[in-house]
Amino acid sequence: MIAKLFSFKGGVKPASHKDESATAPIRVAPLPSRLVIPLRQSARAMARCLVQPGQAVLKGEVIAAAEGPMCTAVHAPTSGTVRAIEPQPVPHPSGLPAPSIVIDPDGLERWIEKQPFDYLAASARQTRDYLRDCGVVGLGGAGFPSHVKLGPGEKGIETLILNGAECEPWITCDDRLMRERADMILAGAAMMRHITGARRILVGIEDNKPQAVAAMRDAARGLGDSAIEVIVVPTRYPAGGEKQLIRVLTGIEIPYGKLGTHFGVQCFNVGSAHAIYRAIAHGEPLISRVVTLSGNMAHPGNFEALIGTPIRDLLPLAEPRADTDRYLTGGPMMGVGLQRLDTPVTKGTNCILAGSPALFPPPPPEMPCIRCGECAKVCPAELQPFELYWFSRAKIFGKAQEYSLFDCIECGCCSYVCPSRIPLVDYFRFAKGEIWAREKEKAAADLARAALRIPPRPRRTRESRKGRQAGRQDRRRTREGRGRHRRCRKAGDQPRRGRQEALIAAALERARAQKEQAHPENVTDLTPEQQAEIAAIEGRRAEIREMAKPHLRQDD
């Protein structure tokens, strides 16, 4: 069966460096002397600790429970004793410590009683809850909870996509997993299909992994399942991006603010399918993952490491060379520099790269933009990075948002090709961070205002209301005229009138955001008391402003 392939715009072809680590089979990493399991799973999810210091735990035992819809359970990766529950360094760009459970392994690897889950008898909901309690999250890097993604979403899931593209250079953990455990991956995929009621499964693999393709095709043939298709996609970074892979395999272009499920498509990493298989067929929660160790190392390879293994303990397995000056988690295009080596392997750690000045040389000095347009040519989100760059740099965040800043997936293609060596993605991260911070501030101010219970405006008389409405309508008409050409694409299929209203609202929002940009200098690093005081003052100010409004209105 030959599927018609589609293509995404842009993309780059960096040197793949896959051979270094892809040749050797996956090895099991030895048990470390200490395991650190962070409780925080994302900005919105933190598991609730269920154990006490000194408590003995078994391998696979639940040590923290899922709290909230975006959270999954946390398990002891091996048997041993809980030493402490305390803040520990975690692999996060901020480098700040986060609450974690520290376990001293006893070396016995005593399992809990493993019980396969009868997913055929259970409802989809029950299976999803089971996966949540098994701690299954996406292993592609973002760590999104699988039980959420397996939900029916907007209109059910028709097509299940397994992402085996692995487009980042150097990383080969999915490649090795597909070569060695193809049947388990596809068994997991079949389970996912059962849960979601999907009709077909498409496995997308980049054409630089012929062995993985062969293994997966063999496994698919072994299953005798015609609804599973293994499709070879051209090697072009970022073909493994979710939206990019969906587009290549199905031709569906997912617009901003929509998810795959809006179009009946859902995408999972092959490692996640493997984890789901292990959880359901063997009753094993997600306590380990395959990690690629590569880069400036004497013996690069893939290692199955327990979640919580300090990276420092893992490194000797691949023997970093003497001139190694830094380590990254993830690949060179989107990876994050490790600030400390005592941070643990988490469920999203797919790769640890050793860097040297020769391998990842420091970037040459930034030159001015010469408007060559290279960045726009390679942007897979079809943005205009040079425009976003001007706006981010000048802190005109409203404009940056208008140019779809939040469509940027931070893949790094623009920075990669820029002849002026401008770290474009850094500018975009900065702009996004600033916008988020401002939105947070605004929400906090709104809360403070609500808490102060500002009295409602005096009731209007019928006459005053009529006059004002007429004026407002006039104003709206001119605004509509102005806003019409712009941003029609974004608003999509909303009815015209609603769309125009949305446009006006967006414009007002932008105007307000820009007004808010004029900030006094000394408002960072305030104590909570100071912040509360400021909020109170702002609240009073708003009150006065609110009271003054009717008088102002009469004049205009």
Next chain:
Amino acid sequence: MNNSPYTLKPASVQSVMLRVLLALLPGIGAYVWFFGAAILVQIALASLTALAAEAAMLALRGKPLRPFLGDGSALVTAWLIVLTFPSIAPWWLTVLGTLLAIVVAKHLYGGLGQNPFNPAMVAFALMIVAYPLLMSQWPKVGATDFAVQWDAIFGNRQLLDAMTMATPLDALRTVLRDPEQRAMIGGILGLRQRRRRGWEWIAAGYFLGGLYLLQQRIITWHLPVALSRGPVRGVGRIRPL
């Protein structure tokens, strides 16, 4: 510590500019063949002026000299000025044009990448307004006597034995204004045929350079297509005559 991506394509402003210069070489070669070595003298003049002006402006603006002087953009400006100016223009015309391009059109607008107009084209426009006569004295094809050209550039312009003046298109335009002279157009077109020899080869050289830039993906097909559609339409308008 920098952030991702950690690996970068080996590209730089310098390599872009150097490839643009390389793309100009076939055209320059044809120029030398048909019009003599005067153009090389002009290139040397303009290049030196451009680099000196660039260095001075960078120093004035407190910018680092090395990365900006080495980026090659000043040389591209200098070469484009030379190729748009007559090759026998007096030395001070080239120097003045280059100075205007680098100082005014480039650095007063903010330097590399900040110029709203191409500096070389700004220089051309300014000079053709300021010195229309000198800017329209072109050498005759085959008049390659280097000594005469050297004199034209650095001293006595009376020694020139032949020069062409306004371009055929300009003559055509003038003639078209007068209905009585329209009958003479056939003669003018015949004149054009004789005069175009040499220029065609230079244009072919530029074309070759353009193909190279396309192959190097420094430009895309959109650029030449968008630029050439305009003139083609213009020609279409006078064809019915």
